[in-house]
Amino acid sequence: xxxxxxxxxxxxxxxxxxxxxxxxxxxxxYINHVQKSVFEGELSPSKLERLxxxxxxxxxxxxxxxxxYILEDGAFYERQILTDTPDPTDNII
Amino acid sequence: xxxxxxxxxxxxxxxxxxxxxxxxxxxxxYINHVQKSVFEGELSPSKLERLxxxxxxxxxxxxxxxxxYILEDGAFYERQILTDTPDPTDNII
Numbered sequence: 802x803x804x805x806x807x808x809x810x811x812x813x814x815x816x817x818x819x820x821x822x823x824x825x826x827x828x829x830x831y832i833n834h835v836q837k838s839v840f841e842g843e844l845s846p847s848k849l850e851r852l853x854x855x856x857x858x859x860x861x862x863x864x865x866x867x868x869x870y871i872l873e874d875g876a877f878y879e880r881q882i883l884t885d886t887p888d889p890t891d892n893i894i
Numbered sequence: 895x896x897x898x899x900x901x902x903x904x905x906x907x908x909x910x911x912x913x914x915x916x917x918x919x920x921x922x923x924y925i926n927h928v929q930k931s932v933f934e935g936e937l938s939p940s941k942l943e944r945l946x947x948x949x950x951x952x953x954x955x956x957x958x959x960x961x962x963y964i965l966e967d968g969a970f971y972e973r974q975i976l977t978d979t980p981d982p983t984d985n986i987i
Binding site for chain 1: 898900901902928929930931932946949950953954955956957958959960961962963964965966969970971972973974975976977978979
């Protein structure tokens with residue numbers, strides 16, 4: 802399944818930066834980091850469940866926002882990059 | 895078509911904030927602002943073209959990153975919110 806994860810981690814105090822680092826590290830283990838708060842990649846259903854459980858252990862559910870878009874295998878979608886900045890997924894086989 | 899737009903606007907000087915505000919205003923005219931740098935909504939092909947052209951007139955193509963995911967009408971996808979923060983698209987008919 803194609804997975805796109807986007808998050809807004811609420812940074813109001815210095816220790817919130819620590820939580821942001823943890824969430825980023827967790828998600829990076831599973832899918833590619835394509836923008837500051839955007840990740841995308843291919844995951845099996847079981848890996849997606851593990852990603853969600855790990856994220857839920859580190860986020861602040863009241864203050865942070867995490868949205869996941871899941872596209873079934875074979876679902877047709879287009880991905881367009883409007884700008885000239887390098888595509889972080891270019892070097893991924 | 896379901897459209898998800900994500901951006902990273904490079905903020906290195908005070909005037910970059912002005913460009914960020916402009917890009918945000920442009921995208922908000924077309925689709926919903928669901929996280930700081932994430933927008934989503936339904937668009938016709940012609941409106942998507944107009945959105946892209948307007949965005950291209952205000953972004954810095956060398957320094958900013960704008961990615962658009964486009965799902966054909968009827969493409970099956972799931973949208974999951976992992977956290978308890980309110981869903982900005984809840985009050986949209």
